[in-house]
Amino acid sequence: MVSTGTLLSYFKAAHPQKIFVQVLSTLDAAANMYLFFYFSLIISLLEASWAQNTPRQVVWGSVVFTRYGESVPYGLPAAGTLTPLGAQQLAGAGSAFRRRYIMPSSNPSLSLSRIQGLSVSLENSQVSVSTVSAENMVASAQAFMQGLYPPSLAVRLPSNMAEVNGSLVDCPLNGYQYPLISTYSFDDPTSAYISGNMHCPLHLAGVLNFFFTPEYKKIIEQADSFYKDLYPQLLFNVYDRSMLSLLNAPMIYEYLSYQYLHNSTARGTISSADIGQARHLANQWAHATSRGEDNILGRNGLLAIGGKTLAHMVLHALRDNEATKGASNKLSLIFGGHESMMAFINVAVSP
Incomplete structure (x- = not known):
């Protein structure tokens, strides 16, 4: 490693x-x-x-x-x-x-x-x-x-x-x-x-620990309210309501962005500001779950395991x-x- x-x-x-x-x-x-x-x-x-x-x-x-x-x-x-x-x-x-x-x-x-x-x-x-x-x-x-x-x-x-x-x-x-x-x-x-993050149990454990951090608690209320408002507009019958969480922020953003670009009906339902907010939440999730420093989320920088394995390939x-x-x-x-x-x-x- x-x-x-x-x-x-x-x-x-x-x-x-x-x-x-x-x-x-x-x-x-x-x-x-x-x-x-x-x-x-x-x-x-x-x-x-x-x-x-x-x-x-x-x-x-x-x-x-x-x-x-x-x-x-x-x-x-x-x-x-x-x-x-x-x-x-x-x-x-x-x-x-x-x-x-x-x-x-x-x-x-x-x-x-x-x-x-x-x-x-x-x-x-x-x-x-x-x-x-x-x-x-x-x-x-x-x-x-x-x-x-x-x-x-x-x-x-x-x-x-x-x-x-x-x-x-x-x-x-x-x-x-x-x-x-x-x-x-x-x-x-x-x-x-x-x-390197795929199928890594320690990385997954670190990701799940994110739910117990002050950072998560700070943004979860805003995220839940945002996803709740969007659900009947564009996400109904696509994702189960239980999937609308910060854990799936990247997936939700990619779906909303795709619909906004390719579906004129969707552009009449959600706004570019909604897309921006979805992207912001996805960015927050991605950054928080790929950190390199040791913290409550994972010792030895395990959240950044994908970056460490990639670094090996680059260095080689x-x-x-x-x-x-x-x-x-x-x-x-x-x-x-x-x-x-x-x-x-x-x-x-x-x-």
Whole structure:
């Protein structure tokens, strides 16, 4: 298990100024609101070289953790599948990272962000893609890769056409580039590095202890009143009344947000302020149940177990990149849920 601070302390102690951690949030322009924890965490291994007192940044490798895109919420048919909007979100995120790490010449401000030696066409030996076997997470990885490495003909790259009986044959869809996506079932121990909080009894015990804290008592009255008012408006016959609690705040927010975006009747029933309040409660729940410090909720920072296991995966990728002098793990992409992302931030970024 990676202890709190290991990820940063390792590089800060051995390689000052070599690690760079950045959190990017993605604004959903269509809804004019932030999607629930839809952002990417970027950890880059840098090398600052000096020539004639002029600093030059070199990016050797990067790890990117991205939350899955908009999905059909629990309570509706096909729950857990990526929506067309979600696919566009992830394809757009992939395109943004292509402009940052692969083709930054079109944007002079990103000219120092290109990863050294990263091919403009997909080479699976340079890029690792990992996720768990949830349908929306696998689909999110696929959509992201479509933006990161679009069909070769679409971006005017040298084609991988092969001669067959005197004719040139290309891959379908104008030279589609096929990524290798490592997908781990929740029965596979490797999945714990991406979703370490899943099926962890000590993490669950810490979460349940939240109900006995002053913080919970402070917000529960407001939450209960809010959910009670919403129940007959939009949640009736979708969720049992007993499910309307802070414990399910993220699920309720995702349902309300989905309906507000895609259902004109819902927009006449609830307001953007209601969506904002639902998001606020979901954020409070997510933060409170992913803390890295020891407290009444869990000893040894067990609420942040998902962040600690993710830190192990990140550290392994960066160490491998460093050990091979940037030859391997140039770009490590991980797709998961908000739980591990929030826990990682609490472990590695927060003071």
